Amino acid sequence: MSDYQYILVDEPVERVRRLTLNRPEKRNALSNALRTELFAALEAADRDDAVSVAVIRGAGQCFSAGYDLGSNNREGQPFYTAPGLANWPRHVVEGCFRIWDLAKPVIAQVHGHCLAGGTELAVACDLVYVADDAMIGYPAVRSISPPDNQSFPWLMGMRRAMELMLTGDAMSGTEAAAFGFANRAFPLDELEGRVLEMAARVAKIPSDLQQINKRAVHRQMDAMGMRAGIRAGTEMQALAMSTETTRAWVAQIQTRGLNSALTSRDATFGDGRTAKTTSV
Structure with missing residues (x-):
């Protein structure tokens, strides 16, 4: 396997x-x-006859706090997306569907914070298992835009999705499983073992059949309009970027720094960086 700088690759159990x-x-x-690196590693696993399932997790105290707002997301994109209006949300959605369209199942193992772009990576996976005390949400609706990948209504229904979109609040891992975002929630100290148990179970089915099993579910979602709906959502994300609120918040990042802007965003809600206690 190739050497990577930003991801670690191992094979904890067979296949x-x-x-x-x-x-x-x-x-x-x-x-x-x-x-x-992540897309390259996923595609390498998909081509490898010795691999049946991929698992994505995060090092340290969380899965992912989202996209790197400190960098120019238009530079160094891992694959080509047509430029112009809404390049970034279209690129994000294309990336999610690249994972969606892999032949082999991909499992997300989520602990700690799973926010904004972190949620979009998780929902691109076929199975999602979370720590019961994980914090999962899309706080960017408070200051920038709705999701690049608006999958929440598809997974959770209109009412749950609307509550998250209108508050930017996070849900616990237990809530995420109950609401349909995740398959199941486990205590943190059990999460890794339970994920590997499920991965080993999924790996028992031969990959030539498993890819059809996976695709059969996706085709039903396609028939209901999920792929078209999520693609349409990129236009809403792009439109939000033109609002006075978003322009002001981006200017605040540039003048006062990202940490200050995030603290200001969450201060009136009493969560995120302004919570009295936090796990990350």
């Missing part, structure tokens, strides 16, 4: 390839450099 996001000092922020 299972595990990919660990490895920027713990940045809460595994999804820079384009990290995303380039």
